[in-house]
């Protein structure tokens with residue numbers, strides 16, 4: 001999800017204080033056609049947490065990053 005040459009990386013970089021500038025499309029527009037479910041969202045979050053644990057990201061930073069990711073949910077998850 002966060003390879004350094006991807007727009008997801010630029011988005012998270014911007015949302016965590018920069019210096020990157022995200023120039024991609026909005027989250028709603030980018031994901032509307034993919035029809036992402038709650039179950040798929042939960043699977044993504046589990047992977048996300050696993051990766052952060054693998055890299056020993058401290059709990060405080062994990063919570064901050066997870067909050068940024070979770071703030072996009074309403075625009076990304078479109079079905080139960």
Ligand code: HEM
Pocket residue numbers: 007008009011012023024025030031034036040041044068069072076
């Ligand atoms: C289950 C969760 C998710 C899935 C399955 C998913 C899947 C995808 C797919 C397939 C695309 C390509 C769409 C296209 O090219 O038309 C995309 C684009 C993108 N996604 Fe996600 N995504 C998920 C969650 C997220 C989250 C949580 C973020 C950010 C925190 C994110 C950020 C982006 C960005 C920045 C783009 C590119 C937008 C653009 O420049 O057009 N995605 N996603």
